[in-house]
Amino acid sequence: MRKLTDADLARLLDEDIFHLIADEADKLGLECYVVGGYVRDLFLERPSNDIDVVVVGSGIQVASALKSRLGKRAHLSVFRNFGTAQVKYRSLEVEFVGARKESYSHDSRKPHVEDGTLEDDQNRRDFTINALAVCLNKERFGQLVDPFDGVYDIEDGIIRTPLDPDITFSDDPLRMLRCIRFATQLNFFIEDETFEALQRNAERIKIVSGERIADEINKIMLTKTPSKGFIDLYRCGLLQLIMPELVALDVVETRNGRAHKNNFYHTLEVLDNLCKAQSGSGKSGEMVLWLRWAALLHDIGKPRSKRWDNVIGWTFHNHNYVGAKMIPGIFRRMKLPMDNKMKYVQKLVDLHMRPIVIADDEVTDSAVRRLMNDAGDDIDDLMMLCEADITSKNQVRKQRFLDNFRIVRAKIADLKVRDYKRLLQPCIDGNEIMELFHLGPCREVGQLKQALKDAVLDNKVENEREPLMKLLLEKAKSMGLVSK
Structure with missing residues (x-):
């Protein structure tokens, strides 16, 4: 100042x-x-x-x-x-x-x-x-x-209301979100009496339209360190009313001496990591916001998928799939756009475990090709999200993931140069398959298409007509579609 x-x-x-x-x-x-x-x-x-x-x-x-x-x-x-x-x-x-x-x-x-x-x-x-x-x-x-x-409040970095904060917030409850948004944007602290009024008046947020709430949340998301805003929202009771699914992540259960991490604070760490990565990359534009939403919601399915296994402990199998299914409901309730932005967030949440699985094993061309095919033009955003998701306190494990992610990124770059995206769809399509075997649209056509696609993705055959036709005929014979 x-x-x-x-x-x-x-x-x-x-x-x-x-x-x-x-x-x-x-x-x-x-x-x-x-x-x-x-x-x-x-x-x-x-x-x-x-x-x-x-x-x-x-x-x-x-x-x-x-x-x-x-x-x-x-x-x-x-x-x-x-x-x-x-x-x-x-x-x-x-x-x-x-x-x-x-x-x-x-x-x-x-x-x-x-x-x-x-x-x-x-x-x-x-x-x-x-x-x-x-x-x-x-x-x-x-x-x-x-x-x-x-x-003087600017000099001291303090947010407070001119008059009685209870009256200020009760009169216009949107000011509660603005209070936290300004504190986050400016890296200020909310004065104690003002914060206590936030707690007392949190329920008043219910009279504010979803569009106005979403606008303030988006502004918090676009700050340098959005975790500060979400922690304040949580501490004063507003987050429980706006995004109960996020609050549900703040549970740590212990069984037989084994506990899982706190997924609420992990999520905020991932979000801040992503913001740092975006800042360092120089990326700008509208999709910066929606990648941050993907980070905020990437583990949203964990409470519903959490299970105890006597051998390996706590598991969250398919939490990415469960979370992706939750995204439309959350966006609809919060009056966020239900268009391609929502589908983008949903896709990244669904795919966010894939690069981690690849990086935890041998990084093969086949696995990377499949990932590129499924992520499409959003592959770089997905990789940025997944790198932000590495928050392990085990430095050896963390470094291994980061090293393997570099290998994944290098393979992606190499495959892009070789224009694999153009080659991923087999040159024999469904219409030709139906014509060859006198079939209408049916499950068997889908199975034959998938067999060709898998062969191309796994680099078992060249994406050329002759080898693919040979493979197609062999697969069709095994399914009883042509006489042997």
Whole structure:
């Protein structure tokens, strides 16, 4: 954090957009202030293009005047029901709102809104670090208004509410998730009284829509160390209401002196490992988020698949398959997308044990070809997930897995260069098989296709017509489809 005087703030806000806003507000005789996250991020030296402006009066009026001043280069959107307006100009988005005070009913997040003063508006803000305001009017340009000592909270790395946290969270329960999200994003700590209010009000999250909850969870997922957020969610009781399947992983059973690992904290370690790997790889884009979801849910099937074996101890056979089956229900309940993103997460959860099994044994071309065929274009993401999943405290075993994973990756690279993906489908297809043996769609056709595919994957025959036809005829004879 950097310490900023009013003169420093005036210098940092010495940009055309702020002077234009000030000019239009002064012409209308209205006070206006840049508030919230933009001001907070000036102190934190974080980049921000989203600007929130509070006008003591009509925010829509100032926004309309700014649009007229900027001309065709700017786009104005007005939301009269909410008393807000947005001006998009080049890479900037400026949100305008009139200063207001709010009151809430117990069963709704929708506030009753009245015109108010700057003080009223700062009182309704969620956290002290977001209640900072800097005046834009010419006579007071750059003057900080900080009634709740938000600057000191930024300096100390503390999240707390301006007023009574029980009222803040009960009025708008989404603020509870925002509290944890900001603490995670900024690596801040939640002040004790504020955290206790999270615990007391956790049940209020039930009135918040799934879409809003998912949006905040996704923002936590995209932080540098999302485990911090999930531990806070768990400690205050919100995670139990949002993702009970994840909480179910926090069980360690011991029988005959043998215990299994805590799969909840293992999962969070895997998630953080993956985030580090993604950061180091320079990967960006939307699928970064969904690979993190695959990490979060990769062991979600373990509680349902856990069994005790008197010889080998605790087992979780097929937990990947069980977990993959759970993914659609979790996504549907949490209002996450049910499209290819969900299928991507489901596929990676289902396949995440395959590279580990390969790396625990001799790494053969055949096994790697099969893995590539099943993972398709997501093979690199699957490998990154599986490497993140190596959390063994046994350093010798851990190093053996990592060494073998390097061999797997090398084989994958080699097979890609040789374009095996193109060769994995036998050149004799199902239609030709049906025509050859006068069959309709049936189980026998599937068995013959699989026999050819297995032979190609295992490199028993070249993917060429003559050797495959010979193999096909032999298989068909063994099935009684042609006379011997």
